[in-house]
Amino acid sequence: MEAFQDHYDDAVAHCYGCGRNNEHGHQIKTCWEGEETVTRFTPEPYHTAIPGFVYGGLIASLVDCHSTGSAAAAMYRQQNRELGSQPPMRFVTGSLHVDYLKPTPLDGALELRGRIVEIKGRKVVVETDVIACGEVTARGRVVAVQMPADFGGAKAA
Numbered sequence: 001m002e003a004f005q006d007h008y009d010d011a012v013a014h015c016y017g018c019g020r021n022n023e024h025g026h027q028i029k030t031c032w033e034g035e036e037t038v039t040r041f042t043p044e045p046y047h048t049a050i051p052g053f054v055y056g057g058l059i060a061s062l063v064d065c066h067s068t069g070s071a072a073a074a075m076y077r078q079q080n081r082e083l084g085s086q087p088p089m090r091f092v093t094g095s096l097h098v099d100y101l102k103p104t105p106l107d108g109a110l111e112l113r114g115r116i117v118e119i120k121g122r123k124v125v126v127e128t129d130v131i132a133c134g135e136v137t138a139r140g141r142v143v144a145v146q147m148p149a150d151f152g153g154a155k156a157a
């Protein structure tokens with residue numbers, strides 16, 4: 001299945017978390033599963049915090065890009081538009097909050113499951129569970145804001 005991030009224009013596909021053109025990044029891929037958005041990512045041994053457990057910064061990074069991708073997909077869906085249709089709607093992070101509920105075992109794939117809790121104007125709020133070995137170990141809440149055309153001097157392509 002095509003991921004949301006597959007529709008990012010090449011010119012903005014360099015994000016460390018989700019850019020397919022960033023060979024050093026996580027290159028996450030997010031899809032709809034019903035009303036939820038889902039990302040699966042397998043941490044490497046070097047993503048260690050305390051031996052045996054995942055570094056919290058990685059978890060925040062995954063939540064971040066899972067959420068901005070989810071926000072974009074939700075806005076397309078609300079407007080009954082195909083992903084990739086023009087003009088593009090891309091989202092950046094206004095606010096990123098993560099609650100670390102339990103240590104996250106470094107043992108196979110993590111699953112992130114997101115819910116769209118609000119769409120208002122250019123803002124989308126996404127809540128995400130991070131699941132490891134069948135347990136929710138972290139929960140994120142992101143306010144994503146539609147990227148202005150003049151963001152950092154870049155085009156919102």
Ligand SMILES: CCCCCCCCCC(=O)SCCNC(=O)CCNC(=O)[C@H](O)C(C)(C)COP(=O)(O)OP(=O)(O)OC[C@H]1O[C@@H](n2cnc3c(N)ncnc32)[C@H](O)[C@@H]1OP(=O)(O)O
Nearest residue numbers: 012015064065068090091092093094095120121123143145
């Ligand atoms: C093409 C992209 C695809 C690939 C990239 C994916 C991105 C990956 C995730 C990232 O790491 S992005 C990089 C980190 N984020 C940034 O650098 C963003 C820096 N901040 C900004 O550029 C602006 O502050 C921002 C665009 C987020 C908001 O500025 P605006 O002037 O466009 O927002 P505005 O004041 O019009 O507010 C719009 C709504 O968003 C809300 N909002 C804005 N900033 C917020 C904030 N910081 N926290 C909570 N809510 C916020 C604001 O309250 C309002 O909600 P309401 O309509 O309900 O009132």
